[in-house]
Amino acid sequence: MYSILYVMILLVEAATPAASASSHPLRLSLCEIEYTSKQQLMTINLKLFLTDVNEALVFDPYSKELAFCQPNESAKADQLLLDYLNKFFYVKTNGKKVELKIQRKKLSGEGDNTALWVYFEHKQGQSLTSLEIKNAVFTDLFFDQNNIVYAHINGKSKSLMLNKKTSAHQLTF
Amino acid sequence: MFHKLHHISYLFFLCAFLMVSCNAGSESDSAEEELVQRALEIHDRVLTVDTHADTPLRMIQPGFDMAERHDPKETGSKVDYPRMKEGGLDAIFFAAFVAQDIRDDDGNTRAKALCLQMIDSIVSSTQKNADIVGLALNPDDAYAIEKEGKRAIYIGIENGYPIGSDISNVAEYYEKGVRYITLVHSSNNDLADSATDPDGTEHGGISEFGAEVVKEMNRLGIMVDVSHGNDSVFYDAIELSKAPIIASHSNARAVTKHDRNMTDEMLQLMAKNGGVVQLTMLADYLRTAPPNPERDSAVAALRASMKPVSEMTPEERTALRESFQALNEKYPAPPATVKHVADHIDHIVKVAGIDHVGIGCDFDGGGGIEGVFDASEVMNITIELVRRGYTEEQIEKIWGGNLIRVFKEVQAVASEIQAAG
Numbered sequence: 168m169y170s171i172l173y174v175m176i177l178l179v180e181a182a183t184p185a186a187s188a189s190s191h192p193l194r195l196s197l198c199e200i201e202y203t204s205k206q207q208l209m210t211i212n213l214k215l216f217l218t219d220v221n222e223a224l225v226f227d228p229y230s231k232e233l234a235f236c237q238p239n240e241s242a243k244a245d246q247l248l249l250d251y252l253n254k255f256f257y258v259k260t261n262g263k264k265v266e267l268k269i270q271r272k273k274l275s276g277e278g279d280n281t282a283l284w285v286y287f288e289h290k291q292g293q294s295l296t297s298l299e300i301k302n303a304v305f306t307d308l309f310f311d312q313n314n315i316v317y318a319h320i321n322g323k324s325k326s327l328m329l330n331k332k333t334s335a336h337q338l339t340f
Numbered sequence: 341m342f343h344k345l346h347h348i349s350y351l352f353f354l355c356a357f358l359m360v361s362c363n364a365g366s367e368s369d370s371a372e373e374e375l376v377q378r379a380l381e382i383h384d385r386v387l388t389v390d391t392h393a394d395t396p397l398r399m400i401q402p403g404f405d406m407a408e409r410h411d412p413k414e415t416g417s418k419v420d421y422p423r424m425k426e427g428g429l430d431a432i433f434f435a436a437f438v439a440q441d442i443r444d445d446d447g448n449t450r451a452k453a454l455c456l457q458m459i460d461s462i463v464s465s466t467q468k469n470a471d472i473v474g475l476a477l478n479p480d481d482a483y484a485i486e487k488e489g490k491r492a493i494y495i496g497i498e499n500g501y502p503i504g505s506d507i508s509n510v511a512e513y514y515e516k517g518v519r520y521i522t523l524v525h526s527s528n529n530d531l532a533d534s535a536t537d538p539d540g541t542e543h544g545g546i547s548e549f550g551a552e553v554v555k556e557m558n559r560l561g562i563m564v565d566v567s568h569g570n571d572s573v574f575y576d577a578i579e580l581s582k583a584p585i586i587a588s589h590s591n592a593r594a595v596t597k598h599d600r601n602m603t604d605e606m607l608q609l610m611a612k613n614g615g616v617v618q619l620t621m622l623a624d625y626l627r628t629a630p631p632n633p634e635r636d637s638a639v640a641a642l643r644a645s646m647k648p649v650s651e652m653t654p655e656e657r658t659a660l661r662e663s664f665q666a667l668n669e670k671y672p673a674p675p676a677t678v679k680h681v682a683d684h685i686d687h688i689v690k691v692a693g694i695d696h697v698g699i700g701c702d703f704d705g706g707g708g709i710e711g712v713f714d715a716s717e718v719m720n721i722t723i724e725l726v727r728r729g730y731t732e733e734q735i736e737k738i739w740g741g742n743l744i745r746v747f748k749e750v751q752a753v754a755s756e757i758q759a760a761g
Binding site: 193194197199224225226227232243247275276277280307308310311312313315317319323324325326327328329330331332333336 | 394397398400401402403404413414415416439441450453454457458526536538643646649650660661664705706
């Protein structure tokens with residue numbers, strides 16, 4: 168009796184580190200994808216917490232090393248960011264992966280709430296029949312990371328939540 | 341509601357009790373068992389209402405089924421219908437949340453479309469699971485649905501952004517089942533100022549259009565929610581609203597200094613207004629995070645031993661990530677606990693009175709602490725309240741009675757306004 172109960176207690180205690188880690192604020196990122204067939208241009212905007220970006224790229228949430236959007240931004244900042252995003256994020260139009268080229272970036276907010284916005288553009292000449300999005304950013308850091316995707320395609324809006332378990336989804340038109 | 345003996349938290353209490361009993365067998369253990377049992381019985385009898393969950397965000401996750409039990413350690417999911425039943429949570433407000441974006445016609449149109457998608461997700465979830473939950477529109481629905489052995493699902497909107505600049509949207513949302521609207525979220529919008537906008541105040545509280553929205557909410561019978569608003573939003577809402585207001589997920593600033601929490605003066609005014617503050621399970625709002633020097637030292641030492649990131653191979657990066665994760669597990673952040681929750685409740689009761697406090701966990705929106713990690717563990721709040729000497733009558737008020745009272749008053753005011761034409 169005693170040993171069975173002891174094992175049960177150990178199992179409960181084993182869950183403690185995960186429970187403690189998730190008492191952090193909500194782990195969230197936002198991705199907005201916009202496309203109109205009239206303009207034949209797709210814009211992809213990622214809003215990422217800067218602390219998460221730094222943690223993912225240089226293992227330190229408060230690192231000044233990459234200095235995104237600062238006059239002293241590191242020459243390797245964009246490449247490190249792209250290497251990371253290419254591992255955890257993609258957009259496919261009509262089944263073909265969009266090549267991610269950073270058009271511009273900006274910072275908003277302050278302190279722990281500072282967000283890094285990353286803008287991409289993609290020329291989509293052919294009519295859009297399917298859009299597949301993978302967004303598993305920061306799921307390598309946090310088990311409870313969730314990534315909201317807003318897709319605005321030819322005037323119709325749709326929202327999705329992607330995470331470690333369900334990292335990709337395809338929309339068809 | 342607590343016949344499921346496999347429930348982990350209840351099991352923990354039971355095991356802990358039995359283990360200690362085996363070793364000591366003291367009278368105090370027997371008293372503890374009696375206390376837990378009494379608390380669970382109270383929890384079973386009273387109506388339990390959680391006024392804030394961002395679970396609609398889960399509903400837009402492809403393949404997520406509210407009727408299935410999910411592992412909270414897998415993706416952080418905190419609410420589904422089986423876990424509501426396990427925790428004895430009778431009613432919940434699911435908040436349709438749309439992140440603040442550009443405040444122009446295009447932005448407003450999109451926000452409305454996204455909000456309606458969220459509301460439709462909630463409604464269709466209740467229709468799909470009509471055998472275990474019911475859509476609730478009026479205060480008494482919670483009691484009626486609970487009596488049927490089902491969970492009551494109410495709808496709120498978190499962030500007034502999807503109202504855009506069109507006042508008629510308020511009535512459209514009401515018709516869809518929305519019964520509270522949080523005026524603003526983490527950034528200022530056209531209705532009100534946020535407590536956390538880095539640019540500070542824009543309207544000095546509630547804007548002129550926001551005042552019209554409050555008036556329309558009063559007319560329709562939608563509760564005015566001031567959580568996320570800055571202090572001026574609270575004072576303006578008290579002044580403008582003809583009906584009592586709510587803070588669907590906010591805590592006491594005197595206990596934990598945070599701009600999202602409410603000062604004692606605000607709590608007293610809330611009492612005068614007849615409204616209610618719903619305690620939230622967000623760790624940073626419950627306690628100031630204590631230092632974690634062992635982890636800090638270990639992390640600093642690991643960083644000092646790193647070679648430049650740009651020179652690392654992918655394998656080295658992966659190994660380093662695992663080393664950091666191992667440190668996080670070895671030195672977890674000291675958690676917020678149910679004792680912190682009860683500390684806030686004690687304070688609000690002292691300052692505002694027992695009639696002005698409730699529960700709004702903010703599950704799936706950042707809420708979830710040790711002991712109240714997800715919907716299946718909410719009974720631990722009741723156990724702590726019983727431990728602190730709260731009576732069943734008081735617990736009934738905290739867990740739902742107060743909120744339902746305000747909800748009824750909001751509807752009564754709406755009826756008067758509509759009758760007056």
